[in-house]
Amino acid sequence: MMLFAVENMTCQHCVQQITRAMQALAADATVRIDLAARTAAIAGSLTAEQVLATLADEGYPARVLQESEPAPQTSCCGTCRS
Numbered sequence: 001m002m003l004f005a006v007e008n009m010t011c012q013h014c015v016q017q018i019t020r021a022m023q024a025l026a027a028d029a030t031v032r033i034d035l036a037a038r039t040a041a042i043a044g045s046l047t048a049e050q051v052l053a054t055l056a057d058e059g060y061p062a063r064v065l066q067e068s069e070p071a072p073q074t075s076c077c078g079t080c081r082s
Contacts, residue, residue, distance in 0.1 A: 001030075001043040003066040004051065008059060009038050021058050025050060039065065 008014070015033045022029040022042055029044035040062070042051055048064050055062040 001041050001066075002046075002048055002051065002064065002068060004040045004042065004048075004055070004062040005065050006033075006038055006040050006055060006060050006062040008061070009033065009035055009040075011035070014060070017058055018055065018060060021054050022046070022051065025054055 019031045026044045026046045032041040
């Protein structure tokens with residue numbers, strides 16, 4: 001999941017607009033928006049560049065806060081043998 005700081009989001013209309021735009025770009029897109037924090041968490045077959053361009057086209061300038069979740073750790077401390 002990618003996390004973006006998004007400007008100009010103020011209401012449910014913004015949430016709907018952004019969600020529709022992302023799902024039009026990729027049908028598998030999942031969008032979670034936090035209006036208070038002005039962030040959008042987006043997952044699916046999208047690149048950060050596609051998301052940024054689409055948000056800008058919709059009137060919501062954004063910047064990447066996190067491109068993807070960190071890879072899960074494969075062992076607890078590195079001394080385990082599997």
